[in-house]
Amino acid sequence: MAAHRIGIIGFGKIAQDQHFPAIRANPNFELIAVASQRGLAPNGIKHIFRDYREMLTSVPDLQAVAICTPPQVRHDIARDVLIAGKSALLEKPPAATLSELEDLRQIAAEMRRVLFTTWHAQYNRGVEMARNTLIGRTVRRMLVTWKEDVRHWHPGQQWIWQPGGFGVFDPGINALSIVTRIMPEPVFIQQSELQFPSNRDAPIAADLRFTNGEGGADLKAVFDWRQTGPQTWDIEVEPEGGPILKLSQGGCRLEIDGEIVVDEKPDEYPAIYRQFDTLLTEGRSEIDEAPFRLVADAFMVGRRVQVEPFAD
Ligand code: NAP
Numbered sequence: 655m656a657a658h659r660i661g662i663i664g665f666g667k668i669a670q671d672q673h674f675p676a677i678r679a680n681p682n683f684e685l686i687a688v689a690s691q692r693g694l695a696p697n698g699i700k701h702i703f704r705d706y707r708e709m710l711t712s713v714p715d716l717q718a719v720a721i722c723t724p725p726q727v728r729h730d731i732a733r734d735v736l737i738a739g740k741s742a743l744l745e746k747p748p749a750a751t752l753s754e755l756e757d758l759r760q761i762a763a764e765m766r767r768v769l770f771t772t773w774h775a776q777y778n779r780g781v782e783m784a785r786n787t788l789i790g791r792t793v794r795r796m797l798v799t800w801k802e803d804v805r806h807w808h809p810g811q812q813w814i815w816q817p818g819g820f821g822v823f824d825p826g827i828n829a830l831s832i833v834t835r836i837m838p839e840p841v842f843i844q845q846s847e848l849q850f851p852s853n854r855d856a857p858i859a860a861d862l863r864f865t866n867g868e869g870g871a872d873l874k875a876v877f878d879w880r881q882t883g884p885q886t887w888d889i890e891v892e893p894e895g896g897p898i899l900k901l902s903q904g905g906c907r908l909e910i911d912g913e914i915v916v917d918e919k920p921d922e923y924p925a926i927y928r929q930f931d932t933l934l935t936e937g938r939s940e941i942d943e944a945p946f947r948l949v950a951d952a953f954m955v956g957r958r959v960q961v962e963p964f965a966d
Contacts, residue, residue, distance in 0.1 A: 658682060660719065661686065661716050663723060670694075672774075674696055676926065677927060683931070687703070688703075710735060716740055718768070721744055725750050725819070728747075732749075736761045741770075746773050747824075748943070751950070759941050771941050773831035774923065775828035775831050776832060779908075780906060780907055780908030784889075788838045791894065793873070796837075798874065800887055802885045808824070809966075815964075822858055822860055823856075823857070823860065826877040831942075833875075833889065834942075844863045845861075846861070847959060848956040852962065859877060906920050
């Protein structure tokens, strides 16, 4: 079978670090076009455009596009991609609002094109094993601790602090994408406290409490972007009658009752492109809005607390 001819829109950090190497390493894809406002692209790419619209009209054999821009512009771009008759892979978060994502779902169905909402943190074997271990159990305790140094991971990026940039939920949504994947029952935001630096339009920290319909369950998440030194991406889950699960390193490592059962290097983006290959081959969309809904709910019921200004 011929390789899927794919393009990238937005050649920033994640496109360079992950999408380009994952596409290049997968023989079922051929990267034929890049749209970059700055004119950036890897060597050897046939078609390079500064305006993505030109890419959509000038490369007729382009079949699919990975949209690697900030979320605020993803909906307009994805709409144009789908209406041009191309399939679309969306970086997380898939849009700026739930309504935008719903619009994309409808357009993809009308155009009969594949729409794929990617949640990279779900693609670790520890996450899948945690999910399987929790099936049919009643979770009594969950503690998500997602603490990292924004200056290290997002140097100079201003969009993360702007409305629709999600602030600390930009990494926090990765934790929530693991939560929605592994929990045997849906969880709901019960309380949310959002800390906004006085000079920014997005939160730098968040404390969340959840319910799962089981009275008395203790379900919490703590997100903080001010952590220097060692970074923490842990999720502990304790169902009734055990065992105690601890996912760490963003899902690469899983301990069950203190015994390490998975400890692997991340394979997230190669796995995303293996899944995209399957979806394109089968002509099927995969649209998972559950992590995105939790973030929207956290903002909807969130209590806002002002904290000291943040300087890059
Ligand atoms: P980034 O380095 O700022 O790159 C985004 C790129 O999108 C920009 O460099 C720019 O590239 C393009 N762009 C910006 N504004 C645009 C606009 N108005 N219209 C069209 N293109 C625009 O950000 P990033 O870290 O790669 O993040 C991009 C997305 O990936 C975010 O949703 C983020 O949550 C997700 N993500 C990031 C990471 C990470 O570690 N950084 C990890 C996983 C997921 P050009 O100049 O080439 O057009």
